[in-house]
């Protein structure tokens with residue numbers, strides 16, 4: 784499979800995972816947010832699938848760009864613009880390199896530029912940052928994905944809706960970290976790396 788086919792597979796698998804786990808994501812978001820994270824991303828996944836069906840890609844950057852624009856325009860809430868910014872920055876970086884670690888790092892920078900969250904604030908950043916470190920050092924495993932996810936449980940949210948709960952956000956996995964875990968599981972399954 785070509786790189787572009789593998790990346791298409793990655794995005795398709797991510798969409799399948801969020802769709803299959805829509806209720807799990809909504810439940811996590813009910814505990815510390817407004818209960819819509821799974822619904823938001825499932826809507827995005829359907830729009831991405833539609834776009835992919837009508838487009839033939841010969842260019843990685845264009846694929847990431849379309850995913851990013853679709854997420855920004857079709858997914859409401861915090862997560863649409865955040866995932867959208869990630870993919871748009873990934874599209875820019877993909878013009879320079881095919882190195883997935885570097886591309887994902889640019890995506891993380893996009894998330895942080897938009898959402899201003901640092902590591903430890905109980906957001907998707909707490910999944911992306913450690914996973915990318917391991918991808919870059921060649922030590923990326925499913926265990927890292929799950930460990931990073933579980934680590935969000937004991938964090939206190941200081942960004943996004945969950946921050947309204949203060950200390951009561953402690954003890955729950957962050958929904959955006961869970962969807963990001965699906966994103967990185969899909970990466971592992973796709974054969975991109």
Ligand code: ADP
Nearest residue numbers: 820860861862898900906907942943958959960
């Ligand atoms: P909303 O909170 O608007 O309903 P979602 O439920 O779709 O949006 O997404 C919530 C997730 O978005 C959170 O679990 C968290 O991971 C992520 N998030 C929220 N705010 C930020 C931020 N400022 N930076 C990074 N991620 C954030």
Ligand code: MG
Nearest residue numbers: 816817819820
């Ligand atoms: Mg929500």
Ligand code: MG
Nearest residue numbers: 817819860861
């Ligand atoms: Mg919402």
